[in-house]
Amino acid sequence: MKQPGTLARSLDYRRMAQTGQTVTGQLSLKQLPRLKASIDSRTDVLVDAELYFAEDSQRRVRVTGHAAGELMLECQRCLESFACRVTADVAGVVVEDDDAAASVPREDEPIMAVEGTLDAHALVDDELLLALPLVARCNRSTCRADYIIDEPEHSAVEEEKPNPFAVLESLKRDSSS
Numbered sequence: 001m002k003q004p005g006t007l008a009r010s011l012d013y014r015r016m017a018q019t020g021q022t023v024t025g026q027l028s029l030k031q032l033p034r035l036k037a038s039i040d041s042r043t044d045v046l047v048d049a050e051l052y053f054a055e056d057s058q059r060r061v062r063v064t065g066h067a068a069g070e071l072m073l074e075c076q077r078c079l080e081s082f083a084c085r086v087t088a089d090v091a092g093v094v095v096e097d098d099d100a101a102a103s104v105p106r107e108d109e110p111i112m113a114v115e116g117t118l119d120a121h122a123l124v125d126d127e128l129l130l131a132l133p134l135v136a137r138c139n140r141s142t143c144r145a146d147y148i149i150d151e152p153e154h155s156a157v158e159e160e161k162p163n164p165f166a167v168l169e170s171l172k173r174d175s176s177s
Contacts, residue, residue, distance in 0.1 A: 013118040016053040017061040024050045032125040040072040040081045049124045061094040067124045073136040082138035088131035
């Protein structure tokens with residue numbers, strides 16, 4: 001079982017990649033300030049995280065993994081809180097500056113590190129923030145029923161409306177005769 005707060009903040013990503021290490025742990029919302037500010041944070045929840053470090057053939061450090069948690073979001077229809085399972089996949093190449101980030105292949109995401117250490121909390125915070133739904137909506141039947149708009153039924157046979165250009169058609173016939 002993972003213990004709360006067990007994912008280290010600073011990781012020596014180069015050394016971890018050389019040995020192919022995996023780190024796992026849990027983080028509380030207190031350790032994820034940007035995510036906490038974006039959700040209903042009245043209750044402290046735990047987020048599970050797992051990060052795997054490896055070197056590729058060009059000696060770039062790749063980090064893959066995932067983070068997941070049951071977060072409380074505010075429904076944008078009824079403004080009530082609801083639990084939403086948010087899962088984020090982590091995949092990218094660790095770099096230390098903008099020049100190195102520019103040289104990362106297009107299909108990879110650069111992950112910024114500072115002075116040989118990767119801030120794992122910031123990485124999990126960013127990935128979960130990006131995984132939040134754009135518009136949070138609960139699935140409660142009362143919420144959905146209140147916001148279904150009844151559209152008027154269209155009759156199978158539409159009324160024939162007079163063509164406003166029919167007068168022009170008659171003028172065209174008169175001028176050609």
